[in-house]
Amino acid sequence: MTKMMYHKSFRRYRKRVLSSLLLLVLSAVMIWEAFFSAIPVNRDASFLLSDIPAYTSSPYVEVNHNIPFFTEEELKSEEYESYSELDYLGRCGPAMAMIGIDMMPTQKRGSISMVKPTGWHLAKYDFIDGKYLYNR
Incomplete structure:
Protein backbone atom coordinates (compact mmCIF):
# COMPACT_ATOMS: atom_id res chain seq x y z
CA MET A 1 0.00 0.00 0.00
CA VAL A 41 -49.07 21.85 32.85
CA ASN A 42 -52.72 22.83 32.87
CA ARG A 43 -52.54 26.37 34.26
CA ASP A 44 -56.35 26.70 34.38
CA ALA A 45 -56.62 24.33 37.35
CA SER A 46 -54.01 25.88 39.63
CA PHE A 47 -53.50 28.67 42.15
CA LEU A 48 -50.56 30.28 43.86
CA LEU A 49 -48.44 28.19 46.21
CA SER A 50 -48.27 31.18 48.55
CA ASP A 51 -52.06 30.87 49.04
CA ILE A 52 -51.55 27.54 50.81
CA PRO A 53 -50.95 27.95 54.56
CA ALA A 54 -47.84 26.44 56.17
CA TYR A 55 -48.12 22.89 57.52
CA THR A 56 -49.37 22.81 61.14
CA SER A 57 -49.81 19.03 61.68
CA SER A 58 -53.58 19.47 61.31
CA PRO A 59 -55.31 16.81 59.16
CA TYR A 60 -56.95 19.58 57.11
CA VAL A 61 -56.56 23.26 56.41
CA GLU A 62 -59.02 25.95 55.40
CA VAL A 63 -58.15 27.53 52.05
CA ASN A 64 -59.51 30.89 50.87
CA HIS A 65 -61.68 31.24 54.02
CA ASN A 66 -63.69 28.22 52.83
CA ILE A 67 -64.86 30.06 49.72
CA PRO A 68 -64.48 27.85 46.62
CA PHE A 69 -62.81 29.05 43.43
CA PHE A 70 -65.75 28.05 41.21
CA THR A 71 -66.85 30.38 38.44
CA GLU A 72 -70.52 31.20 37.79
CA GLU A 73 -70.43 28.90 34.76
CA GLU A 74 -69.19 26.01 36.92
CA LEU A 75 -71.94 26.62 39.48
CA LYS A 76 -74.79 26.30 37.02
CA SER A 77 -77.62 24.08 38.22
CA GLU A 78 -77.31 21.47 35.45
CA GLU A 79 -75.33 18.33 36.19
CA TYR A 80 -72.15 17.82 34.21
CA GLU A 81 -68.83 16.01 34.31
CA SER A 82 -65.63 16.94 32.55
CA TYR A 83 -62.40 14.94 32.39
CA SER A 84 -59.06 16.04 31.00
CA GLU A 85 -57.22 13.87 28.49
CA LEU A 86 -54.38 11.65 29.71
CA ASP A 87 -50.96 13.19 29.18
CA TYR A 88 -48.29 11.49 27.06
CA LEU A 89 -47.20 9.43 30.09
CA GLY A 90 -50.73 8.08 30.61
CA ARG A 91 -51.44 10.17 33.71
CA CYS A 92 -54.78 11.73 34.47
CA GLY A 93 -55.28 15.45 34.90
CA PRO A 94 -57.98 17.62 36.47
CA ALA A 95 -61.61 16.51 36.53
CA MET A 96 -64.66 18.62 37.34
CA ALA A 97 -68.24 17.53 38.01
CA MET A 98 -71.52 18.95 39.24
CA ILE A 99 -73.20 15.81 40.55
CA GLY A 100 -76.92 15.62 41.18
CA ILE A 101 -79.59 13.01 41.82
CA ASP A 102 -80.14 12.61 38.07
CA MET A 103 -76.55 11.40 37.62
CA MET A 104 -76.76 8.73 40.32
CA PRO A 105 -76.90 5.14 39.06
CA THR A 106 -80.29 3.44 39.02
CA GLN A 107 -78.97 -0.15 38.95
CA LYS A 108 -76.68 -2.13 41.20
CA ARG A 109 -73.01 -1.50 40.40
CA GLY A 110 -71.22 -4.23 38.48
CA SER A 111 -67.80 -5.63 39.32
CA ILE A 112 -64.93 -3.14 39.33
CA SER A 113 -62.22 -5.70 40.10
CA MET A 114 -60.56 -5.19 36.72
CA VAL A 115 -60.47 -1.37 36.94
CA LYS A 116 -56.85 -0.24 37.39
CA PRO A 117 -56.64 3.57 37.67
CA THR A 118 -53.46 5.54 37.07
CA GLY A 119 -51.06 4.97 39.98
CA TRP A 120 -52.73 1.73 41.14
CA HIS A 121 -50.58 -0.42 43.44
CA LEU A 122 -51.41 -3.86 44.75
CA ALA A 123 -49.34 -5.69 47.37
CA LYS A 124 -50.10 -9.37 48.02
CA TYR A 125 -48.36 -11.33 50.82
CA ASP A 126 -48.77 -14.96 51.90
CA PHE A 127 -48.28 -14.18 55.61
CA ILE A 128 -51.21 -11.70 55.81
CA ASP A 129 -54.79 -12.82 56.36
CA GLY A 130 -56.60 -12.17 53.10
CA LYS A 131 -53.24 -11.85 51.26
CA TYR A 132 -53.51 -8.10 50.51
CA LEU A 133 -51.67 -5.53 52.60
CA TYR A 134 -53.08 -2.60 50.63
CA ASN A 135 -54.53 -1.78 47.31
CA ARG A 136 -54.47 1.84 46.36
Missing part, protein backbone atom coordinates in the same frame (compact mmCIF):
# COMPACT_ATOMS: atom_id res chain seq x y z
CA THR A 2 1.43 3.32 -1.00
CA LYS A 3 1.55 6.34 1.26
CA MET A 4 -1.08 8.16 -0.83
CA MET A 5 -3.51 5.23 -0.62
CA TYR A 6 -2.95 5.01 3.12
CA HIS A 7 -3.86 8.70 3.61
CA LYS A 8 -7.02 8.37 1.47
CA SER A 9 -8.04 5.30 3.41
CA PHE A 10 -7.34 7.04 6.72
CA ARG A 11 -9.36 10.11 5.67
CA ARG A 12 -12.29 7.89 4.65
CA TYR A 13 -12.09 6.07 7.98
CA ARG A 14 -11.94 9.37 9.89
CA LYS A 15 -14.99 10.70 7.98
CA ARG A 16 -16.94 7.54 8.83
CA VAL A 17 -16.02 7.78 12.51
CA LEU A 18 -16.92 11.48 12.70
CA SER A 19 -20.19 10.87 10.84
CA SER A 20 -21.05 8.04 13.20
CA LEU A 21 -20.24 10.16 16.26
CA LEU A 22 -22.32 13.05 14.93
CA LEU A 23 -25.23 10.70 14.24
CA LEU A 24 -24.91 9.23 17.75
CA VAL A 25 -24.89 12.69 19.38
CA LEU A 26 -27.90 13.84 17.33
CA SER A 27 -29.80 10.67 18.21
CA ALA A 28 -29.02 11.12 21.91
CA VAL A 29 -30.23 14.73 21.80
CA MET A 30 -33.46 13.73 20.06
CA ILE A 31 -34.11 10.92 22.54
CA TRP A 32 -33.34 13.24 25.47
CA GLU A 33 -35.75 15.84 24.10
CA ALA A 34 -38.49 13.26 23.57
CA PHE A 35 -38.29 11.74 27.05
CA PHE A 36 -37.17 14.60 29.25
CA SER A 37 -38.83 17.66 27.76
CA ALA A 38 -41.02 19.75 30.02
CA ILE A 39 -44.36 18.14 30.83
CA PRO A 40 -47.21 20.45 29.86
Whole structure:
Protein backbone atom coordinates (compact mmCIF):
# COMPACT_ATOMS: atom_id res chain seq x y z
CA MET A 1 0.00 0.00 0.00
CA THR A 2 1.43 3.32 -1.00
CA LYS A 3 1.55 6.34 1.26
CA MET A 4 -1.08 8.16 -0.83
CA MET A 5 -3.51 5.23 -0.62
CA TYR A 6 -2.95 5.01 3.12
CA HIS A 7 -3.86 8.70 3.61
CA LYS A 8 -7.02 8.37 1.47
CA SER A 9 -8.04 5.30 3.41
CA PHE A 10 -7.34 7.04 6.72
CA ARG A 11 -9.36 10.11 5.67
CA ARG A 12 -12.29 7.89 4.65
CA TYR A 13 -12.09 6.07 7.98
CA ARG A 14 -11.94 9.37 9.89
CA LYS A 15 -14.99 10.70 7.98
CA ARG A 16 -16.94 7.54 8.83
CA VAL A 17 -16.02 7.78 12.51
CA LEU A 18 -16.92 11.48 12.70
CA SER A 19 -20.19 10.87 10.84
CA SER A 20 -21.05 8.04 13.20
CA LEU A 21 -20.24 10.16 16.26
CA LEU A 22 -22.32 13.05 14.93
CA LEU A 23 -25.23 10.70 14.24
CA LEU A 24 -24.91 9.23 17.75
CA VAL A 25 -24.89 12.69 19.38
CA LEU A 26 -27.90 13.84 17.33
CA SER A 27 -29.80 10.67 18.21
CA ALA A 28 -29.02 11.12 21.91
CA VAL A 29 -30.23 14.73 21.80
CA MET A 30 -33.46 13.73 20.06
CA ILE A 31 -34.11 10.92 22.54
CA TRP A 32 -33.34 13.24 25.47
CA GLU A 33 -35.75 15.84 24.10
CA ALA A 34 -38.49 13.26 23.57
CA PHE A 35 -38.29 11.74 27.05
CA PHE A 36 -37.17 14.60 29.25
CA SER A 37 -38.83 17.66 27.76
CA ALA A 38 -41.02 19.75 30.02
CA ILE A 39 -44.36 18.14 30.83
CA PRO A 40 -47.21 20.45 29.86
CA VAL A 41 -49.07 21.85 32.85
CA ASN A 42 -52.72 22.83 32.87
CA ARG A 43 -52.54 26.37 34.26
CA ASP A 44 -56.35 26.70 34.38
CA ALA A 45 -56.62 24.33 37.35
CA SER A 46 -54.01 25.88 39.63
CA PHE A 47 -53.50 28.67 42.15
CA LEU A 48 -50.56 30.28 43.86
CA LEU A 49 -48.44 28.19 46.21
CA SER A 50 -48.27 31.18 48.55
CA ASP A 51 -52.06 30.87 49.04
CA ILE A 52 -51.55 27.54 50.81
CA PRO A 53 -50.95 27.95 54.56
CA ALA A 54 -47.84 26.44 56.17
CA TYR A 55 -48.12 22.89 57.52
CA THR A 56 -49.37 22.81 61.14
CA SER A 57 -49.81 19.03 61.68
CA SER A 58 -53.58 19.47 61.31
CA PRO A 59 -55.31 16.81 59.16
CA TYR A 60 -56.95 19.58 57.11
CA VAL A 61 -56.56 23.26 56.41
CA GLU A 62 -59.02 25.95 55.40
CA VAL A 63 -58.15 27.53 52.05
CA ASN A 64 -59.51 30.89 50.87
CA HIS A 65 -61.68 31.24 54.02
CA ASN A 66 -63.69 28.22 52.83
CA ILE A 67 -64.86 30.06 49.72
CA PRO A 68 -64.48 27.85 46.62
CA PHE A 69 -62.81 29.05 43.43
CA PHE A 70 -65.75 28.05 41.21
CA THR A 71 -66.85 30.38 38.44
CA GLU A 72 -70.52 31.20 37.79
CA GLU A 73 -70.43 28.90 34.76
CA GLU A 74 -69.19 26.01 36.92
CA LEU A 75 -71.94 26.62 39.48
CA LYS A 76 -74.79 26.30 37.02
CA SER A 77 -77.62 24.08 38.22
CA GLU A 78 -77.31 21.47 35.45
CA GLU A 79 -75.33 18.33 36.19
CA TYR A 80 -72.15 17.82 34.21
CA GLU A 81 -68.83 16.01 34.31
CA SER A 82 -65.63 16.94 32.55
CA TYR A 83 -62.40 14.94 32.39
CA SER A 84 -59.06 16.04 31.00
CA GLU A 85 -57.22 13.87 28.49
CA LEU A 86 -54.38 11.65 29.71
CA ASP A 87 -50.96 13.19 29.18
CA TYR A 88 -48.29 11.49 27.06
CA LEU A 89 -47.20 9.43 30.09
CA GLY A 90 -50.73 8.08 30.61
CA ARG A 91 -51.44 10.17 33.71
CA CYS A 92 -54.78 11.73 34.47
CA GLY A 93 -55.28 15.45 34.90
CA PRO A 94 -57.98 17.62 36.47
CA ALA A 95 -61.61 16.51 36.53
CA MET A 96 -64.66 18.62 37.34
CA ALA A 97 -68.24 17.53 38.01
CA MET A 98 -71.52 18.95 39.24
CA ILE A 99 -73.20 15.81 40.55
CA GLY A 100 -76.92 15.62 41.18
CA ILE A 101 -79.59 13.01 41.82
CA ASP A 102 -80.14 12.61 38.07
CA MET A 103 -76.55 11.40 37.62
CA MET A 104 -76.76 8.73 40.32
CA PRO A 105 -76.90 5.14 39.06
CA THR A 106 -80.29 3.44 39.02
CA GLN A 107 -78.97 -0.15 38.95
CA LYS A 108 -76.68 -2.13 41.20
CA ARG A 109 -73.01 -1.50 40.40
CA GLY A 110 -71.22 -4.23 38.48
CA SER A 111 -67.80 -5.63 39.32
CA ILE A 112 -64.93 -3.14 39.33
CA SER A 113 -62.22 -5.70 40.10
CA MET A 114 -60.56 -5.19 36.72
CA VAL A 115 -60.47 -1.37 36.94
CA LYS A 116 -56.85 -0.24 37.39
CA PRO A 117 -56.64 3.57 37.67
CA THR A 118 -53.46 5.54 37.07
CA GLY A 119 -51.06 4.97 39.98
CA TRP A 120 -52.73 1.73 41.14
CA HIS A 121 -50.58 -0.42 43.44
CA LEU A 122 -51.41 -3.86 44.75
CA ALA A 123 -49.34 -5.69 47.37
CA LYS A 124 -50.10 -9.37 48.02
CA TYR A 125 -48.36 -11.33 50.82
CA ASP A 126 -48.77 -14.96 51.90
CA PHE A 127 -48.28 -14.18 55.61
CA ILE A 128 -51.21 -11.70 55.81
CA ASP A 129 -54.79 -12.82 56.36
CA GLY A 130 -56.60 -12.17 53.10
CA LYS A 131 -53.24 -11.85 51.26
CA TYR A 132 -53.51 -8.10 50.51
CA LEU A 133 -51.67 -5.53 52.60
CA TYR A 134 -53.08 -2.60 50.63
CA ASN A 135 -54.53 -1.78 47.31
CA ARG A 136 -54.47 1.84 46.36
